[in-house]
Amino acid sequence: MISARIRGRWRGDVMIRSTASLNTKIRRELWQMRGQVLAIALVIAGGVGVCVMSLANYSSLMVTRADYYQQYRFADVFANLKRAPRSMVEKVAAIPGIERISARVEGAAKLEMPDFPEPVSARLVSLPPRGQPAVNQLYVRQGHLPRPGRSQEVAIIGSFANAHDLRPGDRFGAIIHGRRQVLTVTAVVESPEFIYTIPPGGMLPDYERYGVLWMSRESLEAAMDMKGAFNSLVLTVDRGASENSVIEAIDRLLDRYGVTGAFARSDQFSHRFLDDELSQLKTMATVFPAIFMTVAMFLLNVVINRLINTQRDIIAILKAFGYSNGQIGWHYSKLVLTIAVIGLFLGLLLGVWTGRAMGEMYMDYYRFPGLLFRMDPRWLLVLTAGTLGVAWLGGWQAIHKAASLPPAEAMRPEGPTRYRTGWVERILTPLRFSQPSRMIVRQLIRRPGRTVLSVMGVAMATGIVLVGNFQFDSVSLMVHQQFARVQQQDVTASFIEPRNASALYTLQQQPGVRYAEGRRVVSARLIHEHRQWRGSVTGMPEDARLQFVVDQKMRAVPLPTEGLLLTDFLARRLGVNVGDDVRVQFLEGKRKSMSMPVAGITSELVGVGAYARLDVLNRASGDGPVINQALLNLDPDARARVYRELREAPGVLGISIRQAMLDSFYDTLAKTFLTFTFFNSLLGGVIAFGVMYNTIRISLAEKGRELASLRVLGYTHNEVSHILLGEMAIIVAVGIPLGWLIGQGLARLIVGALETELYRVPLTITGQTLGVSATVVIVSALVSGLVAWWRLRNLDLIAVLKTRE
Incomplete structure (x- = not known):
């Protein structure tokens, strides 16, 4: 019994000492390979960093939005109508499933901002006589809400206040329903309904030229001649109740009051576009890390294979001392997992760090009261498990090889390579290469597996840098197509009510107006089978010159004589092809419903559209030759005067300036998109350096004995360096073009994953992007080559040439 205990204790002590010895071996090897370990760790860190940055942003914005929506009671259903008596509110509230309801008056105003000559428009929303509304409550940043009986007091949205540096107590002029008055700011607020504010007729936010103002209900009713009436409903629905049933009941009840079709939160502009942005963040959190981690897995496989090839004798000794296959496999697994950790x-x-920085930037863009920076612990666990799992899979082949290597086989050095003249050498025989150059060619040809792996490493590095940079080209193309090719007007004026097309002649006669073109945008719901989309149908003149539809090759697409022309994104969403019929429910005017054929499908990069000829649209909607938008080209010297006249015109709802939309694009979408791209490019450069550094270091380790032998035989340091670095130069020259092909394939994958209703990223790769990706890889190779050159200079010939033979 005692001897058994002693043997068990002895075996336990031996096991502990054995494990400690292997752990000491790991620490020494990590220190000896510290450069390569850091390079591989940076590759893994790049993939993890992109994933955490995206997931942290996505998680934080989702939590922030959910908390904001709940705390300030964001509506589930919205309804706009012409005019209804306030007595109808009780009848609507009696609809089963409605939790809270708020009836409002909404209107439009044109503002006169000090020291800002361009036209400014605003949306007006009423507030209840006392306190906050029951639905869509306001977050007050500064000041207090307008008080009853104070007709000149307004609260303004924070984005507009920041753009014009407005604070409580400031005053500005406004034209409301044709009457001019001076308004006083009492509060700067935010609203869950207007996280993303878009002016009438626009596609992008414009904080300088469009804002949202809140007035007391009494004041706005008087200004809009809506005493005792309302024209907007927002409401929340009980949990478990059917939103569709509530919407159908509201439409039936308010049909005679000109309701334009109640709609759910999913169709509300601000929420819908925010959803698209969050979906893109979620996509980024999966696509980019997958690419980066693939490269990391490849690198780990190469490095661990190289390490095991140099430790064959050590593995044999460990097995001779009684270490099992499992212990040796776990030993090398811990090495791989340590690098991954x-x-x-x-x-x-x-x-x-980058996620928090990006989140703060999104706060300026989305106007949340504050960022709740969160990272779901479950995602961290999944990310940790995924990273360690991918890293282990990357080294699995080498680990399995080490564990199964027989001791007798491990004690013998690897058999010499069989040398013979290959067909490539025979082809190159007439060329008079120097002796070192011939060695380079032979090394590449006679070890094709190693050569292919090195070329693939360079190609992956090039492809990742290209993927990180091609979005800059894409944004430039989006800008060129949307604001130079598609939109050639200087100003778009939107009317309060549709006007006869003859109004264009009056505008054309105005001094400073060079050319005027009319069109009509009608709110509509498009339905095909079980799919539907709420948006608008745009009617354009047959001979449109200022704004038209283009295809992917930037050619103007003629509008069909009958039927609709849809963008490809909308066609896919509705599941229709050319020749299919779509049910069109017009939500304004006579609100007719009819079936129209899909006569064509085209492509657009910004927004989603359904188009028809102006006469076809007016005929389908049951109206005469009317327009509700005027597109104008202006004399540059007369713009200020035209802006002033449009601002004072009573029938003009809002004015959109093309240059302002371009500036807004760069300040909002492009800013966030390109900032994310910058971080990806930076991490792509880190990965490129890691790949190049490891490739050269592995090559140096594998050829150390050969290069040292050449030094002993009389070759100079520069000649030996030429053999190593010349081989890498050929690998880089072959790998870069292959990387361009790989990068283009990855970019195509990303472009398909980033499609949203707000915009689609085009796949365009310019020579500049190809040059940048090649330059990053070449510079990484030069820096890594300089390190290798210095190590060759200080090579210990005696230590390298030691052998068991």
Whole structure:
């Protein structure tokens, strides 16, 4: 019994000492390979960092939005109508499923901002006599809400206040329903309904030229001649109640009051576009890390294979001392997992830092009261498990090879390579290469597996840098197509009510107006089978010159003589092809419903559209030759005067300036999109350096004995360096073009994943992007080559040439 206990204790002590010895071996090897370990860890950190940055932004914005919506009671259903008596509110509230309801008066105003000559428009929303509304409550940043009986007091949305540096107590002029008055700011507020504010007729936010104002209900009713009436409903629905049933009941009840079709939160502009942005963040959090982690797995496989090839004798000794296959496999697994943990830790730090920076930037864009920076712990666990799993899979082949290597086989050095003259050498025989150059060619040809792996490493590095940079070209193309090719007007004026097309002649006669073109945009719901989309149908003249539809090759697409022309994104969403019929429910005017054929499908990069000829649209909607928008080209010297006249015109609802839309694009969508792209490009450069550094270091380790032998035989340092670095130069020259092909394929994958209703990223790769990706890889190779050159200079010939033979 005692001897058994002693043997068990002895075996336990031996096991502990054995494990400690292997752990010491790991620490020494990590220190000896510290450069390569750091390079691989940076590759892993790049993938983890992009993932954490995207997931942290996505999670934080989702939590922030959900908390904001709940705390300030964001509506589930919206309804706009012409005019209904306030007595109808009780009847609507009696509809089963409605939790809270708020009846409002809404209107439009044209503002006169000090020291800002361009036209400014605003949306007006009424507030109840006392306190906050029951639905869509306001977050007050500064000041207090307008008080009853104070007709000149308004609260303004924060984005507009920041754009014009407005504070409580400031005053500005406004034209409301044809009457001019001076308004006083009492509060700067935010609203869950207007996280994303878009002016009438626009596609992008314009904080300088469009804002949202809140007035007391009494004041706005008087200004809009809506005493005792309302024209807007917002309401929340009980949990478990059917929104569709509530919407149908509201439409039936308010049909005679000109309701334009109640709609759910999913169709509300601000919420819909925010959803698209969050979906893109979620996509980024999966696509980019998958690419980066693939490269990391490849690198780990190469490095661990190289390490095991140099430790064949050590593996044999470990097995001779009684270490089992499982212990040796676990030993090398811990080496791989340690590298992965280092990369994971660096990636988490990098991702949290960049994620917080990106989140603060989104706060300026989305106007939340504050950012709730969160990272779902479950995602961290999944990310950790995924990173360690991918890293282990990357080294699995090498680990399995180490564990199954027989001791007798491991004690013998690898058999010499069989050398013979290949067909490539025979082809190159007439060329008079120097002896080192011939060595380079032979090394590449006679070890094709290693050569292919090195070329693939360079190609992946090039492809990742290209993927990180091609979006800059895409944004430039989007700008060129939308604001130079598609939109050639200087100003778009939207009317309060549709006007006879003859109004264009009056505008054309105005001094400073060079050319005027009319069109009509009608709110509509398009339905095909079980799919539907709420938006608008745009009617354009047959001979449109200022704004038209183009295809992917930037050619103008003629409008069909009958039927609709849909963008490809909308066609896919509705599941229709050319020749299919779509049910069109017009939500304004006579609100007719009819079936129209899909006569064509085209492509647009910004927004989603359904188009028809102006006469076809007016005939389908049951109206005469009317328009509700005028597109104008102006004399540059007369713009200020035309802006002033449009601002004072009583029938003009809002004015959209093309240059302002372009500026807004760069300040909002392009800013967030390109900032994310910048971080990806930076991490792509880190990965490129990691790939190049490891490739050269592995090559140096594998050829160390050969290069040292050449030095002993009399070759100079520069000649030996020429053999190593010349081989890498050929690998880089072959890998870069292959990387361009890989990068283009990855970019195509990303473009397909980033499609949203707000915009589609085009796949365009310019020579500049190809040059940048090649330059990053070449510079990484030069820096890594300089390190290798210095190590060759200080090579210990005696230590390298030691052998068991």
